[in-house]
Amino acid sequence: MTTDQPTVVELRRGAYHDSVSLMQVSRAVAGTEGITSAQVAMATELNVEVLTGMGFAVPDGAAANDLVVALRGDSDEAIQAGLAAVEVELAALRAGSRGGGGMGEAPPPRTVGSAARAADATLALISVPGQHAVTETYDAIAAGLSVMLFSDNVSVEDEIRLKDAARGADVIVMGPDCGTALVRGVALGFANVVREGSVGLVAASGTGAQQVMCLLDAAGVGVSHCIGVGGRDLKSAVGGRSTRQALAALADDPQTTSVIVVSKPPDDTVLAEIRSYADDLGLDVHWAILGEGRPDLTAAVESALGSLGASVPTWPVHVAEPDPEGLTRGAGLRGLFCGGTLADEAMIVAAELLSEPIRSNIAHDAALHVGGHERVAGHLVVDFGDDEMTQGRAHPMIDPSLRMERIAAEAADASCGVLLLDLVLGHGAHPVPALELADAIRDARVTAHESGRALPVVVSLTGTDDDPQGYARTAEVLAGAGASIFLSNAAAARHAVAQLEGNAS
Amino acid sequence: MTSPLRGLLGTDPVVATAGVGLFADALRDQAVAVSEADWQPPMEGTETDLARVMGDPRRVEANATAVARMTASTATLVDVVPAGEALGLEKGSFLHAGPPLTWDRASGPMQGALIGAVLFEGLADTAEEAERQLASGVYEFEPCHHRDAVGPMAGVVSPSMWMYELRDEVHDNTSWCSLNEGLGKVLRYGAYNEEVITRLHWMTDVLGPLLRQAVRSVGSIDITAIIAQMLQMGDEGHNRNRAGSLMLLRELLPGLVTAEGSSSDIAEAVRFSGANEHFFLNLGMPAAKLATLAAHGIPGSTIVTTMARNGTDFGIRVSGTGDEWFTGPALTPEGLFLGDFGPEDANPDIGDSAITETGGIGGFAMAAAPAIVKFVGGDVPFALEATQRMYEITEAEHPVYQVPILEFRGTPTGIDVTKVARTGILPQINTGMAGAVAGTGQVGAGLVTPPAECFPAALASLARAVD
The missing domain is CATH 3.90.1700.10 (v583 domain like)
Known part of the structure; x- marks a missing residue:
């Protein structure tokens, strides 16, 4: 039992760092010789749970603004070395955020407004924890900046007020919970490196926009801008506030000749209003709108390509060797996603092919809703990027650990018949995601095979060859682990369903 | 016509970031100009109020x-007047520094200064008697700020003390501050021995009237101009007032030396003022008061x-x-x-x-x-x-x-x-x-x-x- 080893838990009040930076610190410290377990994190409810789960006793009274340093090692010397490593890593974080010391050097800006004034910024990228995001966004709007608002856990009332304030200042709020934007070739948040072109995107969906961008790129069609608007923009409460501003801006942009609007399932009335607004602008608009009975994103892109005069290519596919004969097969589809729209689309596509319902933490039908951490015997799609799953921790495209654990758990579950996973490449995402995911896939398949079960794994891989991680390189590593790979998320979902007993085509 | 969203799509973005450092790094990797805030969570428990106040549509313009x-306010020294006359302060009423206070909660120097002021006004013969009276609640006291006045340290003002009177003509405001007693054992630090009371009487009988003559004869003195200059001469206007004090004395001297009074009184007034490194503080404070009053x-x-x-x-x-x-x-x-x-x-x-x-x-x-x-x-x-x-x-x-x-x-x-x-x-x-x-x-x-x-x-x- 590892808990016999020397352990230290320190609480540092008011020493804030963002969850991503701390994850990097934890990783670096865990690499110290003799350290068997290391977690450096803010004492959020979720992190305290994680720490407790790791066998660390977090002192009472630890609050979300306190830093916890928890180490376990094989000796006291190792603990000391680990603590020293923590200091080095934290000091490096501080050094990275400061302009430097010395006579006359200004202290670093502390608010987004101050940072904007220091550099005459034109755009703000806000990714502070959700409960603080509204304040920073108002500050940016007051400074005359459009805002890419990555933060989630912002209420719909606040979203409406922010968007109204932004419109009043002739700026736009891209978000909240906006993962992707591209402005004049600059990727904000998660975005792929795609060729420059004349198609503008308006996206009420981050990974949906990335999927569309990458499909266009594979078809040789380039993108001018991608303006994110937040996943709720086309819901009735928000009423397309940012979408209208985005369409008007693209209509005015000389580089943009046609537009694709990408959205999670919208409100029909709002969508109709937006359609008529776009008509009034005289824009050539195509629609990639998710929903039952609507074309999937791939079909929507194919249709847009037709009217843009581009031909539809054969989308990149790699189909894995089938599992050996004689293995049993579970009946359940298990879709474990980092991308919300990709999860949504997979759920919609698969539901049309499956007779049993799909449960999900993002189910449209309340009766099918389950918590993200809940396990079920039937079909299941989990969005690990949903608000509930990201409170107090980084987005799974940055910190995939929750999903990694879940892949292992599902692999050991006899009712799991196929694993459907997504992997999204590009700026902002994990720099080398393939190795870790390939290991998890390989381990999952070994686990299943050892208990006499087949476990096909299907990966929906959104990316381009120009992405820092490289589509082809990534696909090769995943294929080596025995996974099937699809650029088209809808095709991946169909292939996954086909792997289930009774659905084999 | 300007393009929508302040030309967002027509210019290469310069990005201000707050939050996840990785996103700023990703922008730097693309050779984009980034200005990264060293963001920290706000004071505990303020996030809801902050969001509400930040979203107040009146805030930015207000x-x-x-x-x-x-910053547009002016501060001109226009007169020197007894507090009773300037502020309508009645005998038995006292002003003090800071927010409202009751005798029982007052600290040592504040109690000392109030005792001294009671003695100075001749309302009691001994410190013990003054203290008894103050504790019994027979006197009124309220913050200087409630009368648009300011006082350094204990800031105790009684009706017979003389005050500088400053005007902000732009916003039609007036502010007052007591005369500075110098350093050492002084009322504003809570001292009330005989030396202190004697000096206060001299200030009321001699210094105040002479300064009034001086100010009235030189016309008005632009205090904001002195502040602007003293900041360029090594003063910060609170704990260092040397340059400001010299400049103020330079302005006052022609009026002081020609004032009606005995040459020994005038000499003492000049010596007293010149010896005090914080002579100017009691002008800088009401000037700042006028500035903040205009914004209130x-x-x-x-x-x-x-x-x-x-x-x-x-x-x-x-x-x-x-x-x-x-x-x-x-x-x-x-x-x-x-x-x-x-x-x-x-x-x-x-x-x-x-x-x-x-x-x-x-x-x-x-x-x-x-x-x-x-x-x-x-x-x-x-x-x-x-x-x-x-x-x-x-x-x-x-x-x-x-x-x-x-x-x-x-x-x-x-x-x-x-x-x-x-x-x-x-x-x-x-x-x-x-x-x-x-x-x-x-x-x-x-x-x-x-x-x-x-x-x-x-x-x-x-x-x-x-x-």
Whole structure:
């Protein structure tokens, strides 16, 4: 039992760092010789749970603004070395955020407004924890900046007020919970490196926009801008506030000749209003709108390509060797996603092919809703990027650990018949995601095979060859682990369903 | 026609970031200009009020108006008058520094100064009698700020004391401050022995009338102009007033030397004024009061218009919340001590002089006064950093008050409650320290901040006022 080893838990009040930076610190410290377990994190409810789960006793009274340093090692010397490593890593974080010391050097800006004034910024990228995001966004709007608002856990009332304030200042709020934007070739948040072109995107969906961008790129069609608007923009409460501003801006942009609007399932009335607004602008608009009975994103892109005069290519596919004969097969589809729209689309596509319902933490039908951490015997799609799953921790495209654990758990579950996973490449995402995911896939398949079960794994891989991680390189590593790979998320979902007993085509 | 979204799609983005450092790094990897905020969570429990106040549609314009008025205000010394006449202060009424206070909660120097003022007004023959009267509640006392006046340290004003009268003609405001008694055993530090009372009588009988003649004969004296100059001569206007005092004396001398009075009285008045390094403080304070008064009472504005201490409580008032005080226990300054005095001898923070910081000088102009950084416990880079840090919590840079070493950047002016709550950076105040025991006098000087709780309390009140 590892808990016999020397352990230290320190609480540092008011020493804030963002969850991503701390994850990097934890990783670096865990690499110290003799350290068997290391977690450096803010004492959020979720992190305290994680720490407790790791066998660390977090002192009472630890609050979300306190830093916890928890180490376990094989000796006291190792603990000391680990603590020293923590200091080095934290000091490096501080050094990275400061302009430097010395006579006359200004202290670093502390608010987004101050940072904007220091550099005459034109755009703000806000990714502070959700409960603080509204304040920073108002500050940016007051400074005359459009805002890419990555933060989630912002209420719909606040979203409406922010968007109204932004419109009043002739700026736009891209978000909240906006993962992707591209402005004049600059990727904000998660975005792929795609060729420059004349198609503008308006996206009420981050990974949906990335999927569309990458499909266009594979078809040789380039993108001018991608303006994110937040996943709720086309819901009735928000009423397309940012979408209208985005369409008007693209209509005015000389580089943009046609537009694709990408959205999670919208409100029909709002969508109709937006359609008529776009008509009034005289824009050539195509629609990639998710929903039952609507074309999937791939079909929507194919249709847009037709009217843009581009031909539809054969989308990149790699189909894995089938599992050996004689293995049993579970009946359940298990879709474990980092991308919300990709999860949504997979759920919609698969539901049309499956007779049993799909449960999900993002189910449209309340009766099918389950918590993200809940396990079920039937079909299941989990969005690990949903608000509930990201409170107090980084987005799974940055910190995939929750999903990694879940892949292992599902692999050991006899009712799991196929694993459907997504992997999204590009700026902002994990720099080398393939190795870790390939290991998890390989381990999952070994686990299943050892208990006499087949476990096909299907990966929906959104990316381009120009992405820092490289589509082809990534696909090769995943294929080596025995996974099937699809650029088209809808095709991946169909292939996954086909792997289930009774659905084999 | 300008393109939509302020031309967002037509210009290469320059991005300000707050939050996940990885996104800033990803932008740098794309060779995009990035300005990264060193973002920290706000003061505990303020996020809901912050979001509400930040979203107040009146806020941006109200704050712009507040600082525009603050920095456009003028301060001209127009007269020197007895407090009874200037403020309508009745016999038996006293003003004091800081937020409202009762006798039983008053600290040593505040009680000492009130005792001294009672003796000076001839209302009691002994200190014991004065103390009994004060404790029995027969006298009225209220904050100087409630009469648009300010007083250093204990700030006790009684009807017979003489006051400088300053005018802001732009906003038609008047402010007053008592005459400075010099250093050492003085009433404002809570001393009330015979030497102190005798000096107060001389100031009332001789100095006040002579200064009145001097001011009336030279016409008016532009105090804001002196402040602008003294900042370029090594003063910060709170703990260092040397250059300002000399310039003030230069302005007054022609009037003083030609005043009607005995040559020995005039000589003593000139010597007394010239010997006092803080002669100017009592003009700088009401000038700052006029600036903040001009910014006061603007609905929706989150700009601080008063910071004041009574030796027990520290209180702030905010433009958008009118005359409501937000208080917390006054902290004890940290710094250097005179003679054998030490930290245990110091009283908690006291005086209306933090009005200088509220108006954008004093600790906020620390970088202008490298000569006193040791005295207030720091080195020169510390002074530069202190002033620059204050830009993070202020709305504007003063157009006239400038800091040469910061390439004549305007001083940070107009403390914004939301920025204090967001950054946790507290206003930096340079101050003198009074002895905790009544009658001790000054024991040192140093640095202090308001207690943090004033700001969330003010923010909550601002949030309640949002529709």
